[in-house]
Amino acid sequence: MKKCILLFLMATLNLVAQDFKTPVDYLSYLGKEQQAIARSTWKYTSAVAHSTSARRIEATRKQLVKSIQVASKKIEALKNGYKGDVEFRDKVLNYLYFAEKNINEEYSKIIDMQEVAQQSYDFMEAYIMTRDLVNKKLDDEMEKVKLAQSEFAQKYNITLTDEESELGKKIKISNEVFDYHSVLYLIFFKVNITDFNLSKAIESKDLVAIEQNASSLGKYADEGLEKIKTLSKYKNDASLLDETKKTLLYYKNVAEEYTPKVVAYLMFYDKFENAKKTLEAKSENDRTKEEVDNYNSMVKQVNKEIANYNKLSSSNFQDRTNTINAWNGAADDFIARHVPQD
DSSP: OOOOSOOOOOEEEOOOOGGGHHHHHHHHHHHHHHHHHHHHHHHHHHHHHHOOOHHHHHHHHHHHHHHHHHHHHHHHTOTTTBTTBOHHHHHHHHHHHHHHHIIIIIHHHHHHHHHHHTTOHHHHHHHHHHHHHHHHHHHHHHHHHHHHHHHHHHHTTOOEEEEEOHHHHHHHHHHHHHHHHHHHHHHHHHHHHHHHHHHHHHHTTOHHHHHHHHHHHHHHHHHHHHHHTTOOOBTTBOHHHHHHHHHHHHHHHIIIIIHHHHHHHHHHHHHHHHHHHHHHTSOGGGOOHHHHHHHHHHHHHHHHHHHHHHHHHHHHHHHHHHHHHHHHHHHHHHHHHHSOOO
């Protein structure tokens, strides 16, 4: 699951009126510190999007935290703010303290949740919701900084433009991509984990669990197919949407076509085992010709059924592997294609 932890939108200063040079310089100083953090934020975002190296991702996260700490110390040193006006400075510091705490503490919690998220849909949904909640908190705190910046500029007759920096634009685009990916990933994961549970039930020959998981799989596949009808292409790119549809159709087929054949085989094999036990429990003299003929007929049939079942299972295993690999590949390509490069 890939998602940038820190959303940092930067406003650029349109400096006017040389009479207000000192407050402009003050704003520019704080802006440079924010830009340094924005650059580290972008490196982290880019690493998450384009790197499979956990070491590189962790290294860029630590660099991001270091950038926040360095900026905090520099801004803390501005004891009097601008001529005793410390309101804007304090809002920036509050944001930096909040961001550092969340990236260190909340990020660790998210990593812990990510480790167990693959175990169930509920865990995965909770992980994504928690991750997004952390982002929302950071967004809300950043809005306070932007408001304080605007109030400071208005107070000292400084004109600000609403134009975002290039880094801000890149990070905004990245988060849009990750959000879109997350919606489709949850649809994919719901059927994928249900199919995994179905496979375990088949392996243990638990007919009740097989029926329950197959029913849920068909239901979730249908729900997913209905949901993706409401989703639009991402910037005219339907690749991940189309791949999700193919995946859902595969799992729908597993529930409606593959599983009934598995159940039929298991029931026949169980019947054969029972006939075998009944026959073996009797002495040769007590066995009737009808019982012996029936068992011999079943032996021929079961050998045929085993061969067919092995062929069916092998084919489905390959189809499942291809389906999962295709979706993951489409997801990686989608992110790599739309998240801006450095």
